[in-house]
Amino acid sequence: MHPFSFTKAATTREALNSGRRGGRYIAGGTTLVDLMRETVERPETLVDISDLPLREVRVTERGGLRIGALVSMSETAAHPKVRSLFPVISEALELSASAQLRNMATIGGNIMQRTRCTYFRDVTADCNKREPGSGCAAREGFNRMHAILGTSDACVATHPSDVAVAFAALEATVQLLGPDGERRVPFADFLLKPGSTPNREQAIRQGELITAVDIPALPRPLESGYLKVRDRQSYEFALTSAAVALHIRGGVIREAKVAAGGVGTVPWKLPAVEQHVIGERPSDALWKAAAEKAVQGARPLSGNRFKVDLLKRTVERQLRIVGGTR
Numbered sequence: 001m002h003p004f005s006f007t008k009a010a011t012t013r014e015a016l017n018s019g020r021r022g023g024r025y026i027a028g029g030t031t032l033v034d035l036m037r038e039t040v041e042r043p044e045t046l047v048d049i050s051d052l053p054l055r056e057v058r059v060t061e062r063g064g065l066r067i068g069a070l071v072s073m074s075e076t077a078a079h080p081k082v083r084s085l086f087p088v089i090s091e092a093l094e095l096s097a098s099a100q101l102r103n104m105a106t107i108g109g110n111i112m113q114r115t116r117c118t119y120f121r122d123v124t125a126d127c128n129k130r131e132p133g134s135g136c137a138a139r140e141g142f143n144r145m146h147a148i149l150g151t152s153d154a155c156v157a158t159h160p161s162d163v164a165v166a167f168a169a170l171e172a173t174v175q176l177l178g179p180d181g182e183r184r185v186p187f188a189d190f191l192l193k194p195g196s197t198p199n200r201e202q203a204i205r206q207g208e209l210i211t212a213v214d215i216p217a218l219p220r221p222l223e224s225g226y227l228k229v230r231d232r233q234s235y236e237f238a239l240t241s242a243a244v245a246l247h248i249r250g251g252v253i254r255e256a257k258v259a260a261g262g263v264g265t266v267p268w269k270l271p272a273v274e275q276h277v278i279g280e281r282p283s284d285a286l287w288k289a290a291a292e293k294a295v296q297g298a299r300p301l302s303g304n305r306f307k308v309d310l311l312k313r314t315v316e317r318q319l320r321i322v323g324g325t326r
């Protein structure tokens with residue numbers, strides 16, 4: 001661990017002042033401290049933001065949700081409004097990490113977490129994300145857990161968050177506050193594909209603070225849920241996952257929001273799947289045909305070809321669980 005200084009911000013203004021001077025925010029600390037211990041991250045100043053008033057979950061005027069950046073994963077998952085309006089968010093959180101981690105970890109920290117690629121966390125390995133220009137050990141190495149969508153020559157790592165998959169499906173917006181004021185970034189633009197700069201992972205500027213994640217109102221009734229496929233049933237990252245929300249009225253699917261996890265360099269929105277089911281009646285044949293479109297553009301690596309078929313089956317199954325067959 002490298003030496004660092006530590007300060008606790010009592011107000012948002014204090015946090016922003018420290019952030020502007022290069023301070024690194026720390027919320028639950030469940031991922032940043034690990035990375036510092038492994039010397040992957042070496043911030044000179046940590047700014048503890050855990051006392052800031054960003055701990056509220058509330059229903060917005062239009063019937064969407066605002067989740068404060070410092071609400072813990074467990075509080076968010078258990079919140080009655082999250083459970084009733086968007087169960088896909090609660091389920092994604094409850095299938096993440098462990099109970100102890102979920103009690104400490106925050107929503108802002110979750111969407112800022114870095115990849116679990118083992119080479120990224122091993123400072124002796126070549127890794128363009130950790131050290132630009134050094135190469136990518138995963139391309140020819142152990143890449144069973146890696147991405148099949150959104151990859152580049154520079155990096156093939158997956159984004160590890162589960163709740164980010166639900167946020168991508170629901171077309172959430174990230175609320176940011178920085179030295180120049182507030183701005184809102186659509187979730188689809190917040191997490192960045194690697195391209196030639198895999199070291200740049202989020203569209204956040206130096207010193208900016210995530211204050212909340214907004215979930216837009218969607219037509220009701222809305223059925224939603226999250227399916228996670230992994231090597232063991234708890235405390236493991238996704239091989240594949242699917243977040244699905246469907247608005248079905250008069251027996252016809254009027255609205256569909258679908259995204260996949262464990263397969264993309266960012267949570268992978270599936271517009272072709274959504275378009276395939278809108279205007280149709282739920283049926284096994286529909287779910288199967290729609291899921292075929294989930295793998296459009298997939299480029300598997302030597303160790304993860306199985307993910308192509310697994311992704312189709314994950315999406316098909318979750319469409320059936322949420323939409324049923326009538």
Ligand SMILES: Cc1cc2nc3c(=O)[nH]c(=O)nc-3n(C[C@H](O)[C@H](O)[C@H](O)COP(=O)(O)OP(=O)(O)OC[C@H]3O[C@@H](n4cnc5c(N)ncnc54)[C@H](O)[C@@H]3O)c2cc1C
Binds near residue numbers: 026034237
């Ligand atoms: C063993 C283990 C298993 C896990 N399994 C899963 C899993 O299955 N699924 C899953 O989704 N996650 C999993 N995680 C990740 C876990 O969800 C994250 O560690 C956690 O959400 C991070 O939140 P935090 O508040 O502790 O972030 P911190 O560690 O405090 O911060 C993480 C990053 O976010 C930045 N940050 C934090 N808050 C803000 C803010 N408000 N504004 C701007 N920047 C901010 C920090 O500067 C830092 O870069 C696992 C973690 C561990 C250690």
Ligand code: SF4
Binds near residue numbers: 120127137157
């Ligand atoms: S996949 Fe990305 S994070 Fe992993 S070694 Fe390659 S460049 Fe690094």
